[in-house]
Structure formats: structure tokens, C-alpha cells
Amino acid sequence: MIKVLLADDETMVRAGVRAILAAAPDIEVVAEAGDGREALELARAHRPDVALLDIRMPVLDGLGAATELRRAVPEVAVVMLTTFSEDAYITEALDSGVSGFLLKSGDPYELMAAIRAVHGGAAFLSPQIAHRVIRQVSGGRMSRQSAARERIAVLSPREREVLALVAAGLSNGEIGERLFLVEGTVKAYVSAMLTRLDLRNRVQAAVLAHEAGLVPED
Known part of the structure; x- marks a missing residue:
């Protein structure tokens, strides 16, 4: 409950x-x-x-x-x-x-x-x-995208996958199912990713992922 x-x-x-x-x-x-x-x-x-x-x-x-x-x-x-x-x-x-x-x-x-x-x-x-x-992300898109891509360059390929799925709105459990990882491992990836990118929460991570072009826009 x-x-x-x-x-x-x-x-x-x-x-x-x-x-x-x-x-x-x-x-x-x-x-x-x-x-x-x-x-x-x-x-x-x-x-x-x-x-x-x-x-x-x-x-x-x-x-x-x-x-x-x-x-x-x-x-x-x-x-x-x-x-x-x-x-x-x-x-x-x-x-x-x-x-x-x-x-x-x-x-x-x-x-x-x-x-x-x-x-x-x-x-x-x-x-x-x-x-x-x-729309906010789209304003000044090229400069934002360049800065965002430079920012996420510190992430490993797996961490980028996790970031993209966080931006898509998936929970830790759903990400684990998608990437064949246990939920605890996904949680560790998310926590490390937020720390390395100096982000407070998953919403800020989603915005950064959109800026970097990790998530296709409709």
C-alpha cells in the first residue's frame, strides 16, 4: 500500500x-x-x-x-x-x-x-x-545540446543507457527488466549517475538527457 x-x-x-x-x-x-x-x-x-x-x-x-x-x-x-x-x-x-x-x-x-x-x-x-x-530545452538548442553532451561525457555507456531510460519515465524495476539487471544494481547506477552529474533528482536527469539528445523528441 x-x-x-x-x-x-x-x-x-x-x-x-x-x-x-x-x-x-x-x-x-x-x-x-x-x-x-x-x-x-x-x-x-x-x-x-x-x-x-x-x-x-x-x-x-x-x-x-x-x-x-x-x-x-x-x-x-x-x-x-x-x-x-x-x-x-x-x-x-x-x-x-x-x-x-x-x-x-x-x-x-x-x-x-x-x-x-x-x-x-x-x-x-x-x-x-x-x-x-x-520547449525550454529547445530554446538555444545547439548550445544547450553541446553543453549537455559535454556534461554527460563522464558517464559510461551503461550509465548513459540508464540515463536515457530514466528520462523515458521508467522506474528502477522497469529499467532492470529492460537492461537485464537486478533492481539494486539499477538503483546504484542511478545514484552514482546523479552524483557524478551533480543532479538533485530524476527530473533534472530527464531534462539533461533531453538536452543531450538521448531521448527522441515527438
Whole structure:
């Protein structure tokens, strides 16, 4: 069972998300918060697997809560849930170490898919957010691509394979099946890769892989 902490200052939104997740037999909402500070306290108490955070909340907003959660309860995967899709929010969220970014206007099944993905060690961006990230990557493409390729030159061929599959949204288990590796070995590859590239999370790794041209664009 995947334990979820839900944080949103709107009671109706929390009720709607809770109702959606109630239909998933493998997901359980174990705590709810109305602001970021309360979410942080509940995360320490309940140790959820995934935290769904609204980006705009009183006392401490979602971005601030995500940053503190990564320090205080680093095992919790953070998914940002928001009605806002400005580039600044995307950039700040990625820098905060979130594993997923969803728009509240998205398909309810995206919510379940995101929770399962980040719990499995993958990253998840809603299609609208992914398109914006790719457009950012595409700006000044040649110079970005050259810099990204130079950056990943330190990786071994196997590590590049792993990076490309991380960018494709595969979990450690799925990567292991694809490359005929045990999941623990994949986890070690991912951890070493993030350290060598000085990346905070799999989302940043995915962006770098796109910049370097490791992943074909649609």
C-alpha cells in the first residue's frame, strides 16, 4: 500500500483528490494538511511514501515545504499539485527536488499514475508540464545540446543507457527488466549517475538527457 500525505488549503480540493485516490486499491491517504508547515509536521509523524503538495498554501507554500521535506524526510517523494503552469513555478519546483508536477485540471488517472511512478523511483510530469519543459530545452538548442553532451561525457555507456531510460519515465524495476539487471544494481547506477552529474533528482536527469539528445523528441 502506497501511503500518501495530501496538503492543500482548500477543503473541497482535498475532498476531491481523496475521493479520486479512494478508487485506487493500492493507495491510501494517511494524513491531510491545510498548509505547508502542517504538512511537514504530519510527514515527520506518518512517514508517507508520497506527499502531494499544493504549490500555493498559507504559512509555508508548497515549494518551501518541498525543500524542507527533502531535508527532514528525504525518503518521501514529492509531487506538486497546482493550477499554475508558469515556467517560474516549474523551474523552482525542479530545484526544490520534487519528483512529479501535476496540474489540477489534468486527468484523474494522471494523479494515480504519478503517485505510482514516483513511489517506484521514477519521475512524472503531466503532459502540459512536459511540453513546457521540452520547449525550454529547445530554446538555444545547439548550445544547450553541446553543453549537455559535454556534461554527460563522464558517464559510461551503461550509465548513459540508464540515463536515457530514466528520462523515458521508467522506474528502477522497469529499467532492470529492460537492461537485464537486478533492481539494486539499477538503483546504484542511478545514484552514482546523479552524483557524478551533480543532479538533485530524476527530473533534472530527464531534462539533461533531453538536452543531450538521448531521448527522441515527438
